[in-house]
Amino acid sequence: MSVFRVSSRYAKSLVDLSIEKGVLEGVREDMNRLLAIGTSNKEFVSAIKSPVIKGDKKLKVLKALFPNGNELTLAFFDILSKKGRESLLLDIAKAFVNLYNEHRGIQVAEVTTTFAMDDKQREEFKKIVKQISNKQEVELIEKVNKDIIGGFVLKVGDRQLDESLNSKLNALRLQFSQNLYEKHI
Template sequence: MSSRAAIRYAKAVLDQANDAQLGNVVFGDMKSVAATIENSKELRTVLSSPVIKGEDKKQALHKIFEGNSDVTKGLIDILTNNNRINLLAGVAQSYVTLYNEAQGVKVAEVTTAVPISSELETKVLAKVKEMTGSDSVTLNNIIDEAIIGGFILRVGDLQYNASIANQLDSIKREFTKSL
């Protein structure tokens, strides 16, 4: 979950990108930034370290994301100058969410015990369409072995739980009621 400050920065970047007609380019940048930070423990440590100077963080980020747009590089500069560079991942995630909302794209989070198959993906997309009425959907697959099997689908504040763990819990509740 992103902080309110990260959301405010993301809104400002979205406005700036839309004004420059670079919304889609910056969307790609932000997905890349979010994924890079999420997948690199070392980078997260550097960004949150009070020992490393802001200027050093800025230079490192400019090297890492040198192929990105000027809007993205400007965001890195502003966050560094305001001593808020630790918000970069949250800003990137918030931007992706805001951009998807503006484009009418629904983001569905699918939790499965194993990586999602193409057959299950088709079923999930059909369920999302039924739940939301939207044809434009992006799926994020989260692996959680605790659900045993099936899937849990979340779209915004809607949830559909078709997991084996949920069904077992239901059976357990029925048994305890009848005792």
């Protein structure tokens, strides 16, 4: 079975069980923390995915990282360890966050600009994302990239609105490179 399919099934089970037990928010915090650790610490990712390191050692590392973790999260780590699925942990966490957002009606959008946005600009982007997605709650991920020269790039799900000067200059460059006219001699 594919990694996506397996991780989606585990994530769905974890979401359903955490809703049933009334600990959805606590498990979400643990999954977000796990993703943050995975993003910032490449050694952790290597250790979790390593076939050489035994499952019980991986479980000890996870429990050490989550001393105040939710009981359901820790039990979930135990199950993954017994099944030998620790290498899927970060994929499961990503799938869990996606399912959580879907359950709560949250649309995640990524905005890339050349500068840090203020509250007014943030609210304008949220308004645009609400119109595009028909969801009432929006979570903006803000990125600063000087290479886009000016404007912005907005990603909502699988859609992308690229209003950066860099993309407009590239489009002009492409247009000028096509010689639509012949020279008359």
